[in-house]
Amino acid sequence: MSTRRDFLQNMGLGIGFASLAPTLLQTTQAAGISQNPAPKLRVALMGLGSYATRVAEAMKTCQSAVLTGIVTGTPAKIPVWKEKYALADKNIYSYETLGELKNNPDIDVVYVITPNSLHHTHVIQVAATGKHVITEKPMADTAKHAEEMIKACEKAGVKLLVGYRMHFEPYTREVIRMLRDGEMGTLMHVDNYMGFRIGDPTQWRLKKDLAGGGALMDVGVYCLNAARYLTNEEPLWVTAQETKTDPVKFKEVDETITFQLGFPGGVIASCATSYNVNLERLYAVGTKGFVEMSPAYSYGPIKGRTHKGPLNEPVVTHQTLQMDGMADIILNGKTMTPAVDGYEGLRDMKIIDAIYESIRKKGVKIQLG
Template sequence: MDRRESLKLTAGLGLGLGLYPFNLGEQSSDKKLGIALVGLGSYATAMLAPALKDASHCYLAGIVSGTPEKRAKWKIDHQLKDENIYDYEHFDELASNKDIDIVYIVLPNSMHAEYTIRALEAGKHVICEKPMGMNADECRKMIAARDKSGKKLQIGYRLYYEPHHLLAHEIGKEKRLGKFLMAETSLAFRMGRPNWWRMDPVMGGGGALMDLGVYNIQAARRMAAELPSAVTAQAYVFDKNLYKGIYETYMFQLLYPSGAVSNTTCSFNAYVDRAHASYERGWVTLQPASNGGEKVVMTSGSENIKIPPPITGLQQTAQMDAFARNILEDTAVSASGEEGLTDMIIIDAIKRAIKSGRIEDIVYGL
């Protein structure tokens, strides 16, 4: 089935845009919540700030940066108030700023837990960029801080609000193509930045596994609509001059209680971006699976499935607007702290499997 044929599939399951949490046609409030971005690196600059310009329920209200030049530039570029611009020494003063409702942590992985907890303690709702923490124990502390504060916490899982990933998850959850049998989810790109913090084992925590591997795990377990119970894993380094203290390429196999299996490759030295799941009566493929923009979505089976149109604009707009609506309407967060914890429990087990060379059990829980 080619792309044109796949996009002609007609509505047999009634999967319309009304199903998805990013549908902003129903305006819950005219109020827009103020977001402060903490860390002004490439992701905040190229993705989050532009995404906020198109948001319906939130806006860029403030920034936190340790670089004076960045603070000055962002003030002019985004017309920010002086009192909404902070350095890290004055981070905790966010508590008294009524313009800022949400703090978005866009720092290196090793700083996620500390600043998420501090923002919650300051009485702010928090979005923490993925991965949630360096390990599952950090995630548990973040969830405890959320519960103590009474505020909401979202993990920066933009694909939880992307229509084709939501469709794939619904197909698996509702068993519309029958029992889940296997999946292949892989993501890799060539990384030529030796001084990038993601290459630092202390700041990044594990190279491509902690960055790209999160997407792979999400896609596999959500297409399966089942949590894996065990994992085997392998890791390799080919360019020893560039990869020091981390692996270049990871491969792992998630084993499910039903007997199904998913296989993943994630790497900073190749290119692939694909998620494929096989079921009793057909299959679903998303390609590219993780990048923004239009996706080729292919299905085959006895059911006719309507393919929703792609999001117009940046995926992060839907993600942040959905969180703002969660706050305004006091509803549950899809990309919750528990979801982030689940992925880190699996990543911890992958790391153990690489070290031991054996099948490692995955044990969930707070």
């Protein structure tokens, strides 16, 4: 416990993690003070693919979030998930019965992990039940859809969060802290890369109508989101270029995109993303030093170094931290910087839209604003 507590305290998140509550509780109990345990965030997962499985496994060690339900269109998965995660029958939904969530007091939030283009519909459907929503990144397939999702959640009075896993990750937090504290001097340049060689050519990520786009949507969003939190600014313009070496496999979606974001302070973030190249790096250099993370965005272990030497942060399960952190946001109204809310997702979606526009217009600068 102490290692984890020390780690959380060292993260500089600026939010009080609900996961500390049980420890405090033990202390008060030991002192003979009677108190109910802190409530946990009760989560239903929607879309039971491989990433949902990863989240479910990670939540086993959450201290302030617990998996209580599922939404699935595949009946065969139900017995497996019921057994594995001790789910009650009444907390198991199909897409047809989704509306009944509104009467279920055992579920606080639905984490939408369906294909990108379905986030829009699913988030709006969940919001209509009065439940909070987490949507996996990318938030949507277009900025227009992202805006509609925000409006729907605001109208329903529910919170909307986006699965920005790295915002909770210790190396990333430490790098942000170093930049904010001026340890790299004035930030001058950023390179962010994220790509991998995608497998199964029949998967939904390669279908335009489900994925919305290709590598940029799926993993390029890490690079552009990182560029924003490294600079702590919103870009003024974007330029982008595309290349496709396998027009059969990548018939419907982008294979490799390079893009550049121009920030008010003068930084140009130079980024690349791919479904056909292994790439993974975050690099920020200032007038007094640099920081490199590589790997930088995958599930870990993350590795980092700066002009002062290697970074040594705790190796954690990202999704565990994310869900504990989101519990604190949803249950306790905590805030964090950078945010993980719908507006944060919308800003990325506007940039993604602009990147595709720049590619269509042969690389010309698209002003953001």
